[in-house]
């Protein structure tokens with residue numbers, strides 16, 4: 001259903017990977033930042049030139065890198081889906097970012113601190129979310145702070161609970177953000193797994209998988225979190241992840257630990273057993289009995305499902321099993337919504353513009369519900385405060401099956 005996870009081996013030959021770009025430019029129009037700016041440096045091709053300067057610098061030129069376009073890349077990997085030459089852009093980007101120093105710009109530093117010390121810790125995240133909500137409701141101290149608040153979830157934060165059986169065969173990753181802002185996703189995932197006749201469980205001491213740390217180039221932190229994840233989830237027969245960003249990251253553990261002799265094999269084995277919920281469920285769709293729904297819905301494709309994992313049509317296939325539902329198509333369906341990990345916090349103005357364009361595309365045929373499969377996309381689209389509800393696909397499907 002989706003591309004196999006990356007396997008362990010020796011550290012890659014970065015020069016060789018960079019050489020796969022033939023400079024054809026076919027990726028340019030699918031890159032959101034190039035479409036917005038028209039600037040070659042903000043395109044995949046331009047960024048690959050900068051990544052060469054970072055990964056394979058000429059002697060004496062190590063400090064001359066123009067890092068701005070690398071910081072501003074959304075990491076959506078839409079460029080990979082259209083590249084005829086198979087450039088591993090996401091892998092090159094993460095390696096390049098991991099070799100850059102801490103950013104100097106204030107907003108970048110703040111977001112990095114948040115991604116390091118707040119987002120992976122559910123209770124700290126809940127506290128920050130409440131402070132953000134209070135600020136949203138009160139007088140806003142500055143225009144830039146107001147723009148940052150616009151990108152924050154508008155949902156009421158909850159005390160995070162990881163309820164569910166502690167033993168079973170199919171381990172579920174609850175995530176960091178979902179238990180705080182969308183607490184219905186975990187019980188919905190458990191219900192769906194039971195509905196197809198499998199035994200789900202929620203490993204008790206699970207933490208963050210490290211996806212956001214990896215996204216901002218914090219390689220060592222991502223590895224530390226990855227090791228803890230492996231220890232926790234290794235005993236499971238299979239691992240189901242109801243978050244496209246997290247599932248894409250866990251499935252790339254083989255790359256993350258490629259040069260770690262102790263963890264390389266274990267990481268690749270865990271990656272092999274991990275799947276996004278959408279993919280896992282689509283493979284068992286014939287066992288699902290779903291009640292009909294007469295509404296018009298549209299599915300927003302998370303980049304980390306569509307581009308990072310090359311999953312195309314699995315969610316739409318599941319929705320096709322709901323009698324009466326009309327699944328609408330939207331133009332430019334493969335373009336990012338603007339959430340992009342922490343990108344929306346780093347560049348709130350650009351992110352809000354991208355979200356407006358995305359919502360205009362999603363709403364063009366008049367859906368009554370927007371569905372997605374990634375907490376970042378769900379909360380960011382919902383944060384626009386529109387009239388149309390945004391919901392995780394797991395909650396929608398679980399709401400269409402009888403109690404099991």
Ligand code: SF4
Nearest residue numbers: 031073074076077079
């Ligand atoms: S990852 Fe996305 S934003 Fe970055 S270069 Fe590729 S298409 Fe553009």
Ligand code: SF4
Nearest residue numbers: 021022024025027083
């Ligand atoms: S990344 Fe791929 S599509 Fe883009 S310029 Fe290079 S070879 Fe062409």
